[in-house]
Amino acid sequence: MWNGKRVSVILPTYNEKDSIRAFIEDLERQTVIDEILVINNNAAEGTSEAIRNTTAREVFEPRQGYGAAIQRGFAEAQGDLIAVFEPDGTFMAHDIHKVLAYADDFDVVYGSRTVKELIWQGANMGLFLKWGNYAVAKLMEFLFNTTNLTDVGCTVRCVHRETLDGMRPHFTVTGSFFGPEMMLVSIAQRRKIIQIPVNYTRRVGHSSVTGNHGVAFLLGLKMIHLILRFRLRSWVRPAWPSGPAGAGATSSRSGAENSIKSA
Ligand SMILES: Nc1nc2c(ncn2[C@@H]2O[C@H](COP(=O)(O)OP(=O)(O)O)[C@@H](O)[C@H]2O)c(=O)[nH]1
Numbered sequence: 001m002w003n004g005k006r007v008s009v010i011l012p013t014y015n016e017k018d019s020i021r022a023f024i025e026d027l028e029r030q031t032v033i034d035e036i037l038v039i040n041n042n043a044a045e046g047t048s049e050a051i052r053n054t055t056a057r058e059v060f061e062p063r064q065g066y067g068a069a070i071q072r073g074f075a076e077a078q079g080d081l082i083a084v085f086e087p088d089g090t091f092m093a094h095d096i097h098k099v100l101a102y103a104d105d106f107d108v109v110y111g112s113r114t115v116k117e118l119i120w121q122g123a124n125m126g127l128f129l130k131w132g133n134y135a136v137a138k139l140m141e142f143l144f145n146t147t148n149l150t151d152v153g154c155t156v157r158c159v160h161r162e163t164l165d166g167m168r169p170h171f172t173v174t175g176s177f178f179g180p181e182m183m184l185v186s187i188a189q190r191r192k193i194i195q196i197p198v199n200y201t202r203r204v205g206h207s208s209v210t211g212n213h214g215v216a217f218l219l220g221l222k223m224i225h226l227i228l229r230f231r232l233r234s235w236v237r238p239a240w241p242s243g244p245a246g247a248g249a250t251s252s253r254s255g256a257e258n259s260i261k262s263a
């Protein structure tokens, strides 16, 4: 529980059988978490065995893809605050406290992996990935004149239930660039968002997304295309409905209100 709110943590998993158990046990030690959901996305053999006897609930999502897995987690989570991490050894469970602390004041809290002091030795965040993520994040920030953004590929995030219910109908991406799509939906709907630094360490096992610079570059291009599409759509149709009737209404704030609060 966090300030009377139930906390769910979603862990999409594909190829993390050697690190997932330790990460779940680390989450269990954080005491603020009410529900840990593992979304098994046709994961490596041995994953289910690895999480046996932990408090995590395993859900099988047959549709392949990072976005499909996280969206299934959003559909299953029972909490009032829903966080997402990766169980690949790159993130630290105690960062849950940071995102929850910011969730007191924001609708959605996103993590950033590009803050030098928190990039650990051996982390897959060399010059190419760091500045690539930074550049695409700045493009997003500039085109929407939104909050300070320094990363578009960080899985860590935390969202309030009502905000999520208003955003979910707009999620379309089942693949690796679901992360920036969620950021764009929250920006287009004028949610109150912030990005905060999180620890980023060496991965256990092989990265299937950003381990290859060619794949990462193509992903970057797809992200830029997505950002431009959102920008155009928001110009043509400025009003973004916030999902089912009533949903999101309490947590959605106008830009004017935001600037009053930050003035
Ligand atoms: N590659 C891949 N990752 C998936 C899939 N479904 C869920 N994921 C999760 O996506 C996250 C990112 O994958 P990872 O290999 O760590 O890439 P990286 O974070 O860019 O190094 C991990 O938590 C995976 O478990 C999928 O179908 N393919």
Ligand SMILES: [Mg+2]
Binding pocket: 086, 088, 090, 203, 207
């Ligand atoms: Mg990873």
